Amino acid sequence: MMGNTSGSGSLGELDDLYEAIILDHYRNPRNTDPVDSPDIDLEVNNPFCGDEFQIQMKVENDAVTAVGITGRGCAISQASASLLAELVEGKKSGEVRASVSSFRRLLQGEELSEEERDVLGDIEALGGVRKFPIRIKCALLSWVGLDDALKEHLAK
């Protein structure tokens, strides 16, 4: 595990939640540029903590060709949104939806197949959220929103 605790040894199991990759995406979120004439443009929010994100996607020939996610929230929700944006770019919609399903299962503590783990890659670091159940919804916020919007878009 990549530790972050230099000088703050009393922070206990915090590294399990905030792995280096998460702190990196939190501090330097990817894919935050707005998308030109997006096919999907939605806002998701969690009124409980006030976190809110705008998700924009361009979907062409059943593939996500551009994605932009901006917003504000805690380190978990921001890093999760950034990792999501990085993951979906260039993916077929079916692959995106399968990844969201894998991610949900990861957070529920289920065993993932080798193939699923390969697809998620770095995102597996968010699995540490399992130990902090109250924060699972932070990790899921953008994923659930994006999945619902994609489902709706495909049904059109």
Added chain:
Amino acid sequence: MSITGPGTKLSGREFDVATVRADFPILSRKINDHPLVYLDNAATTQKPRQVIDAISNYYEQTNSNVHRGVHTLSIEATDAYEVARAKVAKFINAPRPETVIWTRNTSESLNLVAATWADKNVGEGDNIVITAMEHHSNIVPWQQLAARKHAELRYLAAGKDGLLDMANIESTIDSRTKIVSATHISNVLGTVNPVAELANRAHEVGAVILIDAAQSVPHMAVDVQAIDADFLCFSAHKMLGPTGIGVLYGKYDLLDEMPPFMFGGDMILEVTYEDAKWNELPYKFEAGTPNIADAIATGVAVDYLTDLEMDNVWEHEQQLTAYALDRLTALNGITIFGPEDPALRGGVISFVHDKIHPHDLGTALDQQGIAIRTGHHCAMPLIRSYDVVAAARASFYVYNTKTEIDALVSGINDTERYFVR
């Protein structure tokens, strides 16, 4: 005004915090290998051994239904239940015990007034006045009532200094105002509102005043007659008592004329197949078997606070608040909401860090055993008016110490080193 507030003198018998702490079993718990530092008292307070014992003693020795049986246990349970009511009445200087109604909590008390007195007295074109710093439970019942009655819901604004804008009080509370409902101490800003002044203005225009005292009765001496409150409500669990029980105080004549809130056993005097007659106060508002054990335990919580003396409780929290404001203000990146002057506020401090989201801070502090509240504190419109989406909140009570505030400050520093490098 005999409400204890800024400038109150100590009665000269300050309590010993170490002795107080020894009465609270949960304070010896470790959380994530650290001693518990409990700073979420505005949400609920911890319970002393005396209150916990009162609940088990009741079930072991006295358990029975009240106001029904002629047997010994029922008589004892009824006595204890009514003694607790009388203690609460004395605690807030209510003129008679039957003006104290047991409810489930402050929310239920507020809903009771909205559904009975206000439902009967607020009509089309009338208005209801609340403040911009209310808890959701003192907003939503009035939104619903206003919609139902085609009445107007008005807000007394609060300035960025965290104080109510009293300059507009006369135009806001006018001849069409039927009820003013205001929080005594804001659960977000800590502001102590001038409720006696609001009551005075309400009475000038023939309106009634309802005071949400959930954050004041636990922390300061509150005198319902000195404020001239028509209604006042609070919850036991925020004042060392159990969850599931709260209080509505009301002036006798108002309560007497109000229709019942719920219907059932105990609230009726006589029932025929066609109709029913309502019982006398306070039973008209206590349908069904009440929360006997927790009412009795609430009486014990009141005993505990009475023994500490409320002026001392207030003074203790004033000292903690002033110290915490000093230490938090000295930190970089922290913005504190509410009045700057500790004398204008109770022991509630909400703040944000410019680089750490409140929930990340809350999780990191929890790893060090420090419990604070994070989120919108059930006051979304107010939180949004400060252009933030969530805030962290530390709130104090009788067992808290300056050492615990030092732990909070050092925890914030550690968290900052962790997230902001």
